[in-house]
Amino acid sequence: MTAPEDTTRLGYFLGPHGVQGGVKVYVLGDPAQLLDLPRVWVEGRGWLRVRRAESVPPGVALHLAGVTTREGAEALRDLNVFAADSDLPELEEGSYYYHELRGLPVLGADGARLGEVRDVTDGGHQDLLVVTHERGEDFVPLQAPYVVVQSGETGRPAAIALTEDAPGGLLGEGAEEAR
Missing domain, CATH: 2.40.30.60 (RimM)
Known part of the structure; x- marks a missing residue:
């Protein structure tokens, strides 16, 4: 079920x-x-x-x-x-439920669309975004300082942005070279 x-x-x-x-x-x-x-x-x-x-x-x-x-x-x-x-109860401004992140675009530091959040899962020590992208699917730690949840005009989450501090390879980049 x-x-x-x-x-x-x-x-x-x-x-x-x-x-x-x-x-x-x-x-x-x-x-x-x-x-x-x-x-x-x-x-x-x-x-x-x-x-x-x-x-x-x-x-x-x-x-x-x-x-x-x-x-x-x-x-x-x-x-x-x-x-x-x-x-679920209403949240104060700036807070969000994980279900609100599903379907949001994932953007690079330059604003380019890299993928989409399919789900959020408990990774033990930290929560992980399940992100689908052109190379497949990867887990991205939902963790500052390199992941920012951007709010839209309504104050609700509108996008996930990776900062310039985000480590390379989060979304499968470089996987071809590793083979």
Whole structure:
């Protein structure tokens, strides 16, 4: 079962929290984004109503409809958790959700279009942009100082720009010479 379109992966379940079906979530990003969600989409289970969410630093514990025992929560361990993009809370200006980066052009320091963001993924120590380009697909660290998220007129993300400090070879340049 694949996550529906217009959803964003929020993290994955770690395991039970308490004995009444609470389940801890490893959150990608800000845990506060989960606290007021009316529902989540759970890999292999579909949409589940959120009965209650509580902050359990460094993450969140969710209490979901139909999950009322520790064993039920244990069955969710390692499953991915998604939210409908429309259910996510509004962000302050200058902040963005990763789903807003999908489909954005990736520009070089000279402003030339190099590719397009297909997705953003958790790379462990840092988040990675999955960028498609004429030579294929590559991961680009979403990291200052060489990646800048440019805002448009509405204040929302409009493009990803690589700065002059970006290391060479990020988008497959030089791959032919390495063979």
